[in-house]
Amino acid sequence: GAVVSQHPSRVICKSGTSVKIECRSLDFQATTMFWYRQFPKQSLMLMATSNEGSKATYEQGVEKDKFLINHASLTLSTLTVTSAHPEDSSFYICSARVPGRENTEAFFGQGTRLTVV
């Protein structure tokens, strides 16, 4: 299957600072990537759809000014958590599909565990 790489796998930051998470498609070009958040024992919740060369589409209830998404190239999307607070602590996961196969499986990154102290 296709490979999606996410970095870093773990990050601890102080309250009020910003954190950037990278998601890369290693062996294919992804015009669309997805960002999810997962709380303990909860399901993955779609936060936003990242579109290469255009603005991201955010799900209802997700603050676009807090979770900045940039998809500047066909292989890289970044999620920046701005002015992080302890309630932003969570597991963030990105995914992508191989272009032309939009109704097939999405491939997920390894996830990033964010802890805000």
Added chain:
Amino acid sequence: EDQVTQSPEALRLQEGESSSLNCSYTVSGLRGLFWYRQDPGKGPEFLFTLYSAGEEKEKERLKATLTKKESFLHITAPKPEDSATYLCAVQAYSGGGADGLTFGKGTHLIIQP
């Protein structure tokens, strides 16, 4: 609104004891139903995609089936390495292109030696 409900939340089996996990869904138009395996602290690993009622897919000790309202993941003679959280997700038709997935909360499966 698309909804996915998985049951049971947790399941503990003895090695070799077969069982089934359930995924009930409501979706405006099903584009695909996906099963993933997730190990602690990792991203989901793809297992199966099902597109239409009656479809079945198998991989080693796992078999996924689909009806118009639910999907089952059957585990035959499981081994301890099958211990993980199994996630079910649906993708609906929205009229657009690529769409995100709606996930259930998962079934936490433990296989005891």
